[in-house]
Amino acid sequence: MWTRGSRAAMNSTARIIKEAISLHQRGEIDKAEQSYRRVLQEEPYNADALHLLGLICHQRGNSTKAVDLIRQALASNARQPVFHFNLANILDSLGTADTALHHYKQVIELDPANADAHYRMGNIYRKQNRYDKAVGSYKAAVDIRPDFAFALNNLGAACKACGNYSAAVEYFRRAAALLPESAESKNNLGMALVDCGDIDEALVCFRTALSIKPGLVPALVNLGKELMLQGEHPDAEQCLAQALKYKPDHTIAHNNLLVCKNYSPETSPARIYSEHLLWAHSHAAQFTENAVSRPNYISDKRIRVGYVSPDFYHHPVAYFISPVLKNHNHVQYEIFCYSDVLHEDEVTEECKKHADTWRSTAGLSDSELSARICDDNIHILIDLTGHLAGNRLLAFARKPAKVQISYLGYPCTTGLSAMDYYLTDSILDAAGDEPYYSESLIRLPGCFCCYAPPANAPGAGPLPFRQNGFITFGSLHNLARLNPAVLDVWADLLKEIAGSRLLIFRTGITRHTYERLHAYFARKGIESSRIEISGSCDTNYLFLYNKIDIALDTFPWSGHTTACEALWMGVPVVTLCGNRHAGRMVTSIVSSLGMDFLATESTRGYIHTTKLLARDPDRLESVRAGLRETMSGSSLCDGRRFIVGYERALRSTLE
Numbered sequence: 001m002w003t004r005g006s007r008a009a010m011n012s013t014a015r016i017i018k019e020a021i022s023l024h025q026r027g028e029i030d031k032a033e034q035s036y037r038r039v040l041q042e043e044p045y046n047a048d049a050l051h052l053l054g055l056i057c058h059q060r061g062n063s064t065k066a067v068d069l070i071r072q073a074l075a076s077n078a079r080q081p082v083f084h085f086n087l088a089n090i091l092d093s094l095g096t097a098d099t100a101l102h103h104y105k106q107v108i109e110l111d112p113a114n115a116d117a118h119y120r121m122g123n124i125y126r127k128q129n130r131y132d133k134a135v136g137s138y139k140a141a142v143d144i145r146p147d148f149a150f151a152l153n154n155l156g157a158a159c160k161a162c163g164n165y166s167a168a169v170e171y172f173r174r175a176a177a178l179l180p181e182s183a184e185s186k187n188n189l190g191m192a193l194v195d196c197g198d199i200d201e202a203l204v205c206f207r208t209a210l211s212i213k214p215g216l217v218p219a220l221v222n223l224g225k226e227l228m229l230q231g232e233h234p235d236a237e238q239c240l241a242q243a244l245k246y247k248p249d250h251t252i253a254h255n256n257l258l259v260c261k262n263y264s265p266e267t268s269p270a271r272i273y274s275e276h277l278l279w280a281h282s283h284a285a286q287f288t289e290n291a292v293s294r295p296n297y298i299s300d301k302r303i304r305v306g307y308v309s310p311d312f313y314h315h316p317v318a319y320f321i322s323p324v325l326k327n328h329n330h331v332q333y334e335i336f337c338y339s340d341v342l343h344e345d346e347v348t349e350e351c352k353k354h355a356d357t358w359r360s361t362a363g364l365s366d367s368e369l370s371a372r373i374c375d376d377n378i379h380i381l382i383d384l385t386g387h388l389a390g391n392r393l394l395a396f397a398r399k400p401a402k403v404q405i406s407y408l409g410y411p412c413t414t415g416l417s418a419m420d421y422y423l424t425d426s427i428l429d430a431a432g433d434e435p436y437y438s439e440s441l442i443r444l445p446g447c448f449c450c451y452a453p454p455a456n457a458p459g460a461g462p463l464p465f466r467q468n469g470f471i472t473f474g475s476l477h478n479l480a481r482l483n484p485a486v487l488d489v490w491a492d493l494l495k496e497i498a499g500s501r502l503l504i505f506r507t508g509i510t511r512h513t514y515e516r517l518h519a520y521f522a523r524k525g526i527e528s529s530r531i532e533i534s535g536s537c538d539t540n541y542l543f544l545y546n547k548i549d550i551a552l553d554t555f556p557w558s559g560h561t562t563a564c565e566a567l568w569m570g571v572p573v574v575t576l577c578g579n580r581h582a583g584r585m586v587t588s589i590v591s592s593l594g595m596d597f598l599a600t601e602s603t604r605g606y607i608h609t610t611k612l613l614a615r616d617p618d619r620l621e622s623v624r625a626g627l628r629e630t631m632s633g634s635s636l637c638d639g640r641r642f643i644v645g646y647e648r649a650l651r652s653t654l655e
Contacts, residue, residue, distance in 0.1 A: 013046065017036070017039060017049060024052065029056055032056065047074075050073035051070050054070040058090050067090055067094070070086060081111040081117075084104070084107045085104070085116070088103035089120065092124060104117045104121045105121070108121075118137045118141035119150065122134045122138040126158055126161075131161040149179050152171050156168045156172035157188070169189065175189075176188075183208075183216045184209070184216070186205045186206070187218050190219070190222060193205060199230070199510045203226060206226070210223065217253065224240035224257075228256065228263070230480070231479045231482045232513075237261070240260060244257065249283065251283045258412075262582055264483070265483055269580045270435075270436065273413060276387075276413050280417065283394065284416055288417055302331070302334040303650070304333075304336060305336065305378070305380045305381075306336040307321065308382065308396075309385055310340035310390030312337060312344075312347070313347050319564070320408055320561075321351075323452050325354035327643040328354070334357070335355050336355065336357045336358075337355040338369065338372070339358065339359065342362050359372060359376075369395040373401060380654070382405045383414070383419065384409040385410060386412065386414055387412075393414055405421045405650075405653065406423070413436060420439060421442050422440070422442070423448065423649060424581065426443050427447075427448075428584045428588055444645050444646060447592035447642075449636075451564045451631075456540055457565075460571075463620055465617050471614045472501045473503070473548070473549070473550050473610075474544070474571070475503070475504050478559070481557050486555060487517075487521070487524075493607055493611070495524075496611055500614065502530065504532070505544055508535060514535075518533065545565070549620055550620070551566040551574070552573075553586050556578045556579070556583040558583050558585045567590075571624065572624075573586060573590065574598055574606060574609050576602070576603065577600065586599070593630055
């Protein structure tokens with residue numbers, strides 16, 4: 001028998017534990033456990049044996065017992081950092097993050113140079129969306145151990161989440177240098193470079209990641225998305241389709257593939273519709289089938305309307321939804337906004353003013369968001385995103401509200417059987433377009449939207465032609481809209497209008513895209529000096545419209561936000577009324593202004609109308625002088641007038 005004070009016994013105990021640790025490290029768990037238990041039979045309060053037996057219990061899946069044993073070890077020796085560290089790890093795995101944080105802090109108090117404790121604290125803060133705290137913890141880990149690649153990588157991710165993109169690039173770059181064979185680190189760096197607008201280097205990073213690991217789905221998705229945004233649709237579709245082959249349940253890859261198909265003139269409305277149904281079947285059917293029918297009883301209380309969006313900030317969706325929020329009848333309607341905005345701005349604050357209840361939902365899962373909406377007893381739930389980035393369609397698939405509507409953000413069906421209605425107008429979706437929607441169409445009177453002009457818009461300048469002596473056409477569209485059919489028409493216009501120029505502006509344009517566009521026009525016989533392509537602007541980009549005489553719309557996906565901005569700046573927009581909702585948005589806009597002559601039915605008509613305008617500078621000058629006043633007095637910018645028909649449409653869904 002050993003006595004606790006016996007030096008011989010202590011030496012014997014230390015020897016047994018040392019041998020047991022060796023067994024433990026070799027994977028001979030049973031023998032190691034027997035040795036630890038043997039020590040505890042003689043010394044029930046032996047902290048080392050309690051701690052190590054706790055680790056074996058955790059390895060065997062009995063984490064609750066492990067926690068109990070390590071706490072007993074701490075009762076015997078509370079100043080042993082490794083006890084606190086391993087207890088914190090187990091508590092974190094059990095989901096008791098706050099208690100785990102307490103023990104990591106104990107580790108750091110006892111051992112300030114413990115980089116792993118700082119790192120794991122950062123991981124918990126990051127999971128809790130406490131990114132500022134995460135940044136501090138990761139920085140401490142990296143300060144202690146500058147070559148701590150995983151801490152550098154996670155520090156980059158935390159900085160990215162805080163909106164500090166330049167710092168994110170720095171840390172991801174350091175991590176990638178330490179992990180030259182890590183495809184994931186190259187992909188992370190690429191994503192941060194996208195945030196900083198360095199698309200050229202980002203594409204290199206994604207391709208490097210795929211050269212290391214060809215099946216890395218996140219890199220395939222990121223590369224596909226960026227190629228799509230540069231207008232390289234075939235390569236983009238190939239990347240996204242390949243991602244789905246590796247991971248068929250990757251909803252983001254599939255979302256981007258749908259968006260890419262919407263940009264293609266070759267993809268028919270019927271094909272687009274079937275692709276959306278496939279998405280819903282692949283990703284949403286399981287949730288819709290298990291959805292509970294919700295009665296949403298309405299007595300004499302207000303109708304509860306919920307808006308779901310990641311775009312309640314300086315974003316095109318906000319320009320069109322803010323007049324709706326501002327003008328709702330709050331006597332009859334109670335407005336809820338479910339906002340996934342991570343970095344709020346002054347637009348967010350303005351939207352908040354007009355909501356009865358504001359829910360910040362970033363970080364909630366689709367299931368958690370759906371439950372929150374159910375708890376709020378929303379009568380009408382409105383999706384503002386469709387299949388675009390940050391969408392919550394899988395929350396809608398769970399049918400958290402009796403009536404669900406898709407509106408504004410995405411010019412196409414969602415494909416969801418759980419989405420009841422789609423808000424449109426009679427120009428966007430004429431009679432006969434119903435077969436291309438899984439939703440029932442509700443046509444608003446007049447235009448489908450209401451526009452809030454930007455407060456920072458400069459005044460409309462004089463007609464550029466008067467100073468230049470030549471017509472300048474302009475496009476500030478998303479580059480994904482500049483497909484070969486569009487570029488062909490623009491090249492024909494430049495040939496038809498002697499001396500005319502074309503200004504193309506878009507932030508994030510790559511060197512490859514710049515060269516590709518110039519080469520395209522060169523093949524059409526257009527001198528490079530007549531094409532100005534830029535991705536940077538020294539001031540508010542709206543000033544660029546003071547360099548443009550006529551704005552050119554795109555097809556088959558028209559640019560209604562860009563059109564509204566151009567018109568507000570006095571620049572007429574020529575559009576081609578297409579064969580789908582996405583291609584008719586600008587037609588609806590100009591029709592609401594009484595300027596139907598700007599909407600054409602064919603590429604020949606598009607060229608003819610543009611030529612007539614280009615050869616009549618007096619008319620251009622007259623239009624420019626009066627456009628802002630025309631818009632200001634129109635229904636397009638009259639939220640009070642718009643909301644009457646809009647609310648009538650909402651109420652009809654409950655009848």
